[in-house]
Amino acid sequence: xxxxxxxxxxxxxxxxxxxxxxxxxxxxxxxxxxxxxxxxxxxxxxxxxxxxxxxxxxxxxxxxxxxxxxxxxxxxxxxxxxxxxxxxxxxxxxxxxxxxxxxxxxxxxxxxxxxxxxxxxxxxxxxxxxxxxxxxxxxxxxxxxxxxxxxxxxxxxxxxxxxxxxxxxxxxxxxxxxxxxxxxxxxxxxxxxxxxxxxxxxxxxxxxxxxxxxxxxxxxxx
Numbered sequence: 313x314x315x316x317x318x319x320x321x322x323x324x325x326x327x328x329x330x331x332x333x334x335x336x337x338x339x340x341x342x343x344x345x346x347x348x349x350x351x352x353x354x355x356x357x358x359x360x361x362x363x364x365x366x367x368x369x370x371x372x373x374x375x376x377x378x379x380x381x382x383x384x385x386x387x388x389x390x391x392x393x394x395x396x397x398x399x400x401x402x403x404x405x406x407x408x409x410x411x412x413x414x415x416x417x418x419x420x421x422x423x424x425x426x427x428x429x430x431x432x433x434x435x436x437x438x439x440x441x442x443x444x445x446x447x448x449x450x451x452x453x454x455x456x457x458x459x460x461x462x463x464x465x466x467x468x469x470x471x472x473x474x475x476x477x478x479x480x481x482x483x484x485x486x487x488x489x490x491x492x493x494x495x496x497x498x499x500x501x502x503x504x505x506x507x508x509x510x511x512x513x514x515x516x517x518x519x520x521x522x523x524x525x526x527x528x529x530x531x532x533x534x
Contacts, residue, residue, distance in 0.1 A: 315339040319365035320346055322380045323482030328366050331382040331476055333515040335393035344441055383476055396475045406469040410476035421450035422483045429491050461462045462502035477510045
């Protein structure tokens with residue numbers, strides 16, 4: 313059976329698809345329209361009891377939470393496609409460290425920026441300028457730490473592209489494109505070089521061609 317990825321073409325789903333493309337794993341997508349409440353339908357809740365995307369269904373195996381999914385496939389197909397975990401236990405430790413940093417330090421402020429700037433009007437509430445200012449300040453502090461880290465290594469976990477870098481692709485794409493906050497990347501020399509590198513990977517560019525970013529049916533111009 314073909315691997316199925318449930319979700320809209322939003323960022324978290326793209327995290328999973330980017331990993332699958334790096335690992336050269338074939339998959340098909342099953343659209344879930346959040347605006348229409350597809351994620352709350354009983355059939356979907358059987359796959360994901362919390363009603364959150366993405367979810368994968370691989371034969372009889374079901375898994376949700378995007379970072380858990382990419383860890384799973386990076387390990388399952390370790391000898392296929394790009395090695396996204398590192399070759400030693402020490403490298404694996406650094407991959408896990410920076411993947412956790414992405415989840416707990418980078419993601420919260422950039423997620424709030426995306427919701428406030430891009431989605432608030434679609435979701436029926438006004439953008440909160442105080443939240444935007446606070447989130448940008450928090451994200452800037454994280455990127456300052458990245459700038460220091462990337463002055464010592466090409467990628468976050470070392471001199472190899474890994475899940476830690478890949479996990480940043482979907483939401484940073486919003487930041488440098490539709491949100492017009494490219495300066496947050498460009499004002500930091502090492503972060504800028506890192507972003508140019510990871511965002512120009514063939515797998516990511518192909519993914520954007522096949523599955524353009526959408527906001528409730530409209531293609532995001534980036």
